[in-house]
Amino acid sequence: MELKIENVTKTFQKTPAVTHLNYTMENGVYGLLGLNGAGKTTLMRMLCTLLKPTEGRILCNGADIFRMGADYRKLLGYLPQDFGFYPDFTVKDYLMYIASIKGVHKAVAKKRVGELLVRVGLTKAENKKMRKLSGGMKRRAGIAQAMINHPEILILDEPTSGLDPNERIRFRNLISELAQDRLVLLSTHIVSDVESIANEILLMKEGELVHAGSPEKIIADIPDKVWKLSLGREEAVSCARQYKTANARSTPSGMELRILSAEKPHPEAVEEMPGLEDVFLSYFGEKAGEDDAVL
Amino acid sequence: MYFYLILERKRGKTMLYYEWKKILVKKGTKMALLVLAAVLAATCYFAIHDVYYVDDNGEHVYGLPAISRLREMKKEWSGPLTEEVIEKVIAENRRINDTKEGRADDVQSSNIAYGWKLGFHDIYYLLMRSFCKFREADYYKPNSLMPEDARYFYGNRVRSLQEWLEEPEQEYRFDDEERAWLIGRYEAVETPFYYDYADGWKQLFAFASTVIMLMMLVLAFVCASIFSGEFQQKADAVFFSSCHGRGKAVAAKLGAAFLFVTVVYFVTVLLYSVIVLGILGADGADLPIQTNHVSWKSLYSLTNFQQYLLIVFGGYIGTLFFSLLTMLVSARTKSAVLAVIVPFFILFLPSFVGGADMFWVDKVLALMPDRLLDMKQCISYFYLYRVGGRIAGSLHILPGLYSLLSVLLFPVIYAVYRRMQVK
Ligand SMILES: Nc1ncnc2c1ncn2[C@@H]1O[C@H](COP(=O)(O)OP(=O)(O)OP(=O)(O)O)[C@@H](O)[C@H]1O
Ligand SMILES: [Mg+2]
Numbered sequence: 128m129e130l131k132i133e134n135v136t137k138t139f140q141k142t143p144a145v146t147h148l149n150y151t152m153e154n155g156v157y158g159l160l161g162l163n164g165a166g167k168t169t170l171m172r173m174l175c176t177l178l179k180p181t182e183g184r185i186l187c188n189g190a191d192i193f194r195m196g197a198d199y200r201k202l203l204g205y206l207p208q209d210f211g212f213y214p215d216f217t218v219k220d221y222l223m224y225i226a227s228i229k230g231v232h233k234a235v236a237k238k239r240v241g242e243l244l245v246r247v248g249l250t251k252a253e254n255k256k257m258r259k260l261s262g263g264m265k266r267r268a269g270i271a272q273a274m275i276n277h278p279e280i281l282i283l284d285e286p287t288s289g290l291d292p293n294e295r296i297r298f299r300n301l302i303s304e305l306a307q308d309r310l311v312l313l314s315t316h317i318v319s320d321v322e323s324i325a326n327e328i329l330l331m332k333e334g335e336l337v338h339a340g341s342p343e344k345i346i347a348d349i350p351d352k353v354w355k356l357s358l359g360r361e362e363a364v365s366c367a368r369q370y371k372t373a374n375a376r377s378t379p380s381g382m383e384l385r386i387l388s389a390e391k392p393h394p395e396a397v398e399e400m401p402g403l404e405d406v407f408l409s410y411f412g413e414k415a416g417e418d419d420a421v422l
Numbered sequence: 423m424y425f426y427l428i429l430e431r432k433r434g435k436t437m438l439y440y441e442w443k444k445i446l447v448k449k450g451t452k453m454a455l456l457v458l459a460a461v462l463a464a465t466c467y468f469a470i471h472d473v474y475y476v477d478d479n480g481e482h483v484y485g486l487p488a489i490s491r492l493r494e495m496k497k498e499w500s501g502p503l504t505e506e507v508i509e510k511v512i513a514e515n516r517r518i519n520d521t522k523e524g525r526a527d528d529v530q531s532s533n534i535a536y537g538w539k540l541g542f543h544d545i546y547y548l549l550m551r552s553f554c555k556f557r558e559a560d561y562y563k564p565n566s567l568m569p570e571d572a573r574y575f576y577g578n579r580v581r582s583l584q585e586w587l588e589e590p591e592q593e594y595r596f597d598d599e600e601r602a603w604l605i606g607r608y609e610a611v612e613t614p615f616y617y618d619y620a621d622g623w624k625q626l627f628a629f630a631s632t633v634i635m636l637m638m639l640v641l642a643f644v645c646a647s648i649f650s651g652e653f654q655q656k657a658d659a660v661f662f663s664s665c666h667g668r669g670k671a672v673a674a675k676l677g678a679a680f681l682f683v684t685v686v687y688f689v690t691v692l693l694y695s696v697i698v699l700g701i702l703g704a705d706g707a708d709l710p711i712q713t714n715h716v717s718w719k720s721l722y723s724l725t726n727f728q729q730y731l732l733i734v735f736g737g738y739i740g741t742l743f744f745s746l747l748t749m750l751v752s753a754r755t756k757s758a759v760l761a762v763i764v765p766f767f768i769l770f771l772p773s774f775v776g777g778a779d780m781f782w783v784d785k786v787l788a789l790m791p792d793r794l795l796d797m798k799q800c801i802s803y804f805y806l807y808r809v810g811g812r813i814a815g816s817l818h819i820l821p822g823l824y825s826l827l828s829v830l831l832f833p834v835i836y837a838v839y840r841r842m843q844v845k
Contacts, residue, residue, distance in 0.1 A: 176663060200668075203663055203664075203665075205659065210659075210660075211656025211657040228437060228661065228667055
């Protein structure tokens with residue numbers, strides 16, 4: 128399975144959401160990282176044939192996905208960010224309906240729905256109305272819906288947003304289980320969601336792909352160095368204003384900072400091993416002075 | 423191959439089943455159906471309560487208790503409506519007018535006298551239509567008739583039409599060929615009529631358009647959210663990214679909507695007919711519609727039952743057309759509100775532009791789809807059109823025209839919806 132994005136641009140009434148994007152994906156888990164408004168959802172919608180690119184094309188094993196139509200969508204599982212459903216349907220009815228529009232035969236669908244309900248832990252809720260589910264349960268129904276046709280391409284748009292930490296971990300495990308032998312693209316702005324499960328990380332900013340590669344490679348390519356530094360309170364605040372600060376922790380003697388910078392920010396700074404969080408900050412972060420919320 | 427086809431059919435059925443369920447489980451649908459039930463109950467009540475007779479004290483007795491008495495009175499006059507019968511009616515009417523009660527001025531006495539006339543009151547009304555000018559309706563006119571006037575009864579129908587056509591005002595409305603056609607239609611109606619008690623049909627017709635029109639609005643309300651609902655519920659992304667989301671799933675939606683409209687329409691109409699005819703009686707199905715004075719001037723040779731079929735099927739085509747139009751707007755704009763405005767707009771269009779009082783405007787309005795909801799009105803229209811060189815009334819044009827447009831709307835909605843983008 129190869130999904131090739133060729134020079135794809137999407138413009139909404141002159142505002143570009145995705146610009147000249149090129150990338151090729153094969154089986155594996157791809158983590159799409161980017162801030163709000165980076166264009167993640169727009170890109171995913173194009174990959175799901177929901178939106179036509181203004182420019183460029185997307186090829187699935189060499190064929191244009193918009194030409195392939197139903198043949199392409201047959202391979203697809205999609206969990207939208209803003210996941211809607213039919214509030215008066217029961218979970219089971221909902222899944223059976225989605226199975227039918229996904230072209231899964233009724234008998235197969237029945238079995239599959241049973242399996243998936245076990246897998247996502249919704250067996251007890253199968254006769255509950257969708258409107259009565261909690262946020263986490265809805266997400267799980269959403270994942271089940273996306274998986275119902277054994278998709279070869281699974282696209283998950285912020286599948287973990289709004290989940291509590293336990294649910295988030297369970298979800299992450301579920302996704303890594305499901306990821307075998309298929310192409311999974313999942314977007315998030317939470318680095319820890321993808322750190323352990325993604326084979327490839329895509330960093331997206333203002334509609335462009337700023338960097339992509341395996342987590343190790345991306346970490347190795349980090350443009351800044353990571354520094355640890357303990358300072359008195361006043362000095363620490365002014366230092367944090369000057370540099371991208373990954374972390375600021377109060378200590379009895381003042382503050383301990385984790386700073387991203389190409390050169391040594393302070394004579395006392397000690398270089399540290401960078402992590403994916405640092406990469407994220409290095410590309411997307413602002414200096415604390417521009418965003419007081421950090422302190 | 424055959425196996426494959428069966429599987430395909432089955433899958434289509436599953437989709438259809440769930441689309442049907444989607445419509446039914448909605449709160450809006452349940453409410454709409456309740457409203458429809460209430461409308462139906464109220465209409466049946468009015469249709470039946472409308473029937474009355476006048477007792478010996480001059481009191482009106484309405485509804486159920488009146489039915490058998492009135493029926494008995496009218497049945498006395500049933501039979502071919504020959505010159506002799508007309509003579510008898512005129513004579514009997516004069517006799518009652520000459521009684522003490524008939525001459526009295528007080529309300530009670532004149533009500534008593536009126537009560538005596540109820541048996542032949544339908545025929546009294548026909549006399550009014552026959553002996554008044556074409557566009558005139560003088561309720562007291564028959565009181566001035568003499569039994570020997572009876573021989574003009576049927577001839578008047580054609581004669582008053584001829585007189586009307588000769589008025590200068592009609593000069594530019596009809597050409598010679600059309601005049602001849604109209605007169606031909608009138609002459610083609612077979613006389614003498616057969617008369618019988620037919621209040622069941624009369625009441626059924628009187629309220630049919632109310633039921634059908636309100637039902638159309640209720641159905642349009644439900645249909646308005648079928649296509650836009652996917653967007654409003656944010657289920658669009660999953661829907662359109664599914665294998666059949668831009669194909670069979672859309673067809674299933676259309677199919678479910680069509681089934682819903684059809685089932686609700688015919689169940690409602692059937693209930694309405696069974697209740698009204700069941701209570702008032704279905705006698706007089708074979709009577710010409712001209713025996714009901716409101717259709718005296720009709721151009722069409724139809725029986726009550728034929729008119730009933732026309733009203734039911736015309737109403738169905740109209741309702742279907744409006745539902746489809748609503749769905750088209752809903753599918754295109756993603757807005758149920760805009761969609762539901764459309765039928766209202768078309769329904770009230772005549773009240774905006776009809777005031778112009780121009781013949782050609784009325785002529786165009788007589789071809790609007792809302793007329794299908796009130797076929798009985800079309801049956802009395804005098805607007806003529808040329809279709810392929812032949813003269814036709816709106817009754818000839820409407821059902822075919824809107825059946826065709828409805829059939830065309832299916833693929834249009836399908837094509838519009840399957841191309842929608844999810845933004
Ligand atoms: N339907 C639309 N019409 C106009 N502009 C849009 C539309 N959808 C998205 N945009 C714009 O495109 C840009 C990218 O939006 P997109 O939703 O793809 O970002 P995102 O990375 O998914 O953000 P988030 O993390 O908040 O979900 C934004 O600037 C947004 O305002
Ligand atoms: Mg998004």
